[in-house]
Amino acid sequence: MKQLFDNALLQPSPDALCRDLAVFYPDEASRLCAEETAQLLxxxxxxxxxxRVGYVGRLRLQPEGLPAAAWTALNAVEQSLVTELEKLNLIDILHENKNQDIEKLRQMLIAMANDIRxxxxxxALQLVAMRHLSEYPEAKRLQLALQTRDIQAPLANRLGIAxxxxxxxxxxxxxLEPTTYRLISSSLSEQRREREAYxxxxxxxxQTELAGExxxxAKIYGRxxxxxxxxxxxxKKHKRLEEIYDLLALRVQVDNLRDCYTVLGIVHSLWQHIPSEFDDYIANPKxxxxxxxHTAVVGxxxxTIEIQIRTHQMHEFAEHGVAAHWRYKENNAKSTVSEQQINWLRSLIAEPDEDLVEEFTAEIAEDRIxxxxxxxxxxxxxxxxxxxDFAYHVHTDIGHRTKGARVNGHIVPISQALQTGDxxxxxxxxxxxxSRDWLNSQYLKSPRARAKVRYFFKQLERDRAIEEGRDLLEGQLSRLHFSPKASVLLDAAKRFNYKTLEDLHAALGFGDLGLVAVVNYIEQQHTNNKIDFDDIETRLSRIPIRHHKKKSGSVTIAGIDDLLISxxxxxxxxxxxxxTGYITKTKGIRIHRHDCKNLQAMxxxxPDNTITVEWVPGLYGFSTLLHIQGQDRIGLLRDISQALVNEGVTIQKANFGRDEDLNINLQMQITVHDTDHLHRALEKIKQIKNIQSAIRVEGSLSS
Structure with missing residues (x-):
């Protein structure tokens, strides 16, 4: 077995290291606890x-806190460790909340510790406090015991300090369970002599079998x-104490990995092993x-005997965890512990800089705050x-209603990044x-929170579409003096591949589905009669009324008003x-110029789809497209726009092009009262300097 190296053997005793700090303890009992903590470390x-920081750790708990002289006696590194230790007091305070998430509290402690030491x-401080628990008031004893069970013991396990x-x-x-503890302890004591002999x-x-191989x-001892x-x-197993079979436990320590598996083979050849109780934590470390x-055999x-087999270095790491690397010389054989794991822990403790802090947080706390x-x-x-992000994590409704935030008592922007402990x-x-601006990563880092904002706006638009679609459908059915049953409406929704009536209304509101087609289907289901589409009056009666913003009354149709016209x-x-009007299948009546080529082709x-229409006198506001050509100069577009504004023309949109010779082609969608108004506007444009032509053309500018 290779000689282990203990750093503690190369330095003075804890008493000698901390002699200058002993004077700050007011009584011998407190000083002895401090020495016990130092010795443990x-x-x-x-x-x-x-x-040394472990030694003064108890001084922080005094009403007056750490004395100023004690602080001065520490060097810069030690003062930094004390400051970091103070931060962890927050965990003790938060633990008192009965509804606290204990696992998150453990993770928070790790995330807050910028130095794993x-x-x-x-x-160490917690263990010494628990050893002297009787010195505290009853309420404090309960608090320390709960903290130990919930936070410190699992944390020691996570860091491998068995x-x-x-x-x-x-x-x-x-x-916490004094009766149970005494029962198990006394039962073990009663059987100790018999168990030790066995x-x-x-x-x-x-040992005889191992020597033969x-x-x-090998070091073999009862555990x-x-x-x-x-x-x-x-x-866990719902068994009484006498039914727990692995009260008998052995541990075997050997020099190398090969011997571990050799010993395992010998153990299994000597006694029948229990397959369900075998675990290979060498090949698959925790x-x-x-x-x-780990194995269990019927001896x-x-x-039943539980047996653990490991190398001496594995044992050292199992007992001391993150502190184990101090136990070895650098020229010792490499540890059989995962090289990546032990090197990470070694560098983390020996060189606690910012980069390693980030690595530690990512490895153990999973990059969380x-x-x-x-x-x-x-x-x-x-x-x-x-x-x-925090607001949306608390509740979606809280996030939607957020107006501001207060962090550590101070008003901050809602986009402020948070830190652990805030x-x-x-x-x-x-x-x-x-706000739609919240979808920017400046405001929300969490994809889940951004998804909630996106869903809000999508649902808002959908709600509006549902309302508009419902009004359209109900209005048209009412106009036809028709009140279908809910089952008929739901059947209509399914007919057009929508699961619910709300989905149907939304499709109508968004314009994804034509209103006439839906109304036709509903009435057919109700009357079971086929509509006569050769009857022009019937077809006109089926054109839906316009219920949204419109230019109603601009055109009349043989005495019939208030139709969907565009x-x-x-x-x-x-x-x-x-x-001339043209009856479309789903868009109502479209108004064309009588000489429109598209109209003539349709x-x-x-031929039965055309209908006589006429303008209503005195109304205005009609869109048309102008095409203007000329030679560009400074202020030309301004002069054109000003001429149109002076004539009371509304410019809807424009499209501007210019070649290398400064020749311009300008298309403008405008609104005029009538043709006389249009001609006056064109004449004003033609009078502008550098304008070569200005004419009205068919078509319109796309959005």
């Missing part, structure tokens, strides 16, 4: 500065079963780096999350009023030009 192989100090973990767990159980006989038999340096571990198995072979007298609600509840968010309060308004964009008719194919 020294046994873990921690560095001098860590031992501070976490080890925190665990030496601290087992003791913390047992002490917490002793305080274990000794098994050890001798196994040339393994003479004490921890009381909390036994209690956990009793609860997340905290722990490695060992002599039919008793942990913030606090005004009620003291911890919430985890993605790294870089803003106050607005206390966040959201200021809300009475209504849901999110101007054809292919010819853009303007009063008093002769016009009239040949469907």
């Amino acid at each position: 020294a046994n873990l192989g921690m560095a001098v500065e860590v031992i 501070v976490v080890v100090i925190k665990l 030496k601290i973990k087992w003791e913390l767990e047992d002490l917490a159980l002793k305080a 274990v000794e006989s098994v050890i001798q038999q196994l 040339g393994i003479t340096q 004490a079963k921890h009381i909390n571990s036994i209690f956990s198995k009793m609860k 997340p905290n780096g722990y490695q060992s072979l 002599p007298e039919g008793k 942990y913030v606090i609600t005004p009620q003291g509840k911890v919430m985890d968010l993605p790294n870089g999350a803003t106050a607005l 206390t966040v309060e959201i200021l809300t308004g009475p209504k849901n009023q999110p 101007m054809a964009t292919c010819c853009n008719p303007v009063p008093p030009e002769p016009i 009239a040949i194919t469907h």
